[in-house]
Amino acid sequence: MIPPAFDYHAPQTLEEALSLLDEYGDDAKILSGGHSLIPMMKLRLAQPEHIVDINALTELEYIREENGVIYIGGLTREVALEESDIIHARLPLVSEVLPLIADPQVRNLATIGGNLAHGDPGNDHPAVMLALGATIVAQGPEGKRSIHINDFFEDFYMTALEPEEILTEIQIPVPPQGSGGSYKKLERKVGDYAVAGVAAQVTVDGSGACTSAGLALTNVHYIPFKVTDGEDVLVGSKLDKEAIEKAAGIASEQCDPSNDLRGSVEYKRAMVLELTRRALRDAANQARG
């Protein structure tokens, strides 16, 4: 399938890219890895008149740690995250999700910024970022602004980004001592989008009580779904069977999956229940050391 005609722009600097986006606004789309945008264009689900290819902006490709925060440039490829010692050592939950995203060919080009900016509830990074409490940095003609991940996913394929903004950075706090995380994904075959996915991240204190919890779901709601009520049940608990069962029940009841080729609503709710139990059990065991 051939996408509709468009004008192609290849800015060499961030300023140039921002000025093009400012000029063309809603008629332009940013191209990063292209693994979501190009299929959408071929299917005529996106018909931008202008493509602003930001692949020359290599200053947006980095992973670094400063003062307990991991900073990831928006154009950082999935493969770079997979090969990063910082990610493996400091963000094991991110490390766990990477090999579950698509396949190596896609991950060679696809970017974490594109994965989040696309706003696809079927993508895996959003739930992980919700569980970790990340912050998104967007740069537009007026400068930079920070958007907490809880406020980032606004609607089906819609994020808080303005058309003239570039997602330039993701900031993830390094979980403290006594933390553990787990991502459970059910897929029909390797490389597929999730039937359902669950990201869990917890921290416990010396007595084993949960001091913070992040719980979020993939592909079972119109947006990546943060299970706030489930998190509330976990915090203050000992992450025992009762608390985990209650949080998993809330996740399964409050998500709103659709009936599709990946399964019925009932099946997906049942999978969310079981995957949440497993993710929380693994996260809790890691946190307890």
Ligand SMILES: Cc1cc2nc3c(=O)[nH]c(=O)nc-3n(C[C@H](O)[C@H](O)[C@H](O)COP(=O)(O)OP(=O)(O)OC[C@H]3O[C@@H](n4cnc5c(N)ncnc54)[C@H](O)[C@@H]3O)c2cc1C
């Ligand atoms: C066969 C296949 C299987 C896949 N399976 C999975 C999977 O299992 N899990 C998963 O999570 N993903 C999966 N994906 C999606 C893949 O991870 C995409 O690459 C990703 O969703 C988008 O990243 P990208 O860099 O390719 O973005 P692009 O396709 O270039 O862009 C996607 C959207 O985000 C916008 N955008 C891109 N970068 C920015 C930026 N820096 N600032 C603002 N807006 C931006 C674009 O304008 C566009 O609207 C799969 C893709 C394919 C082709």
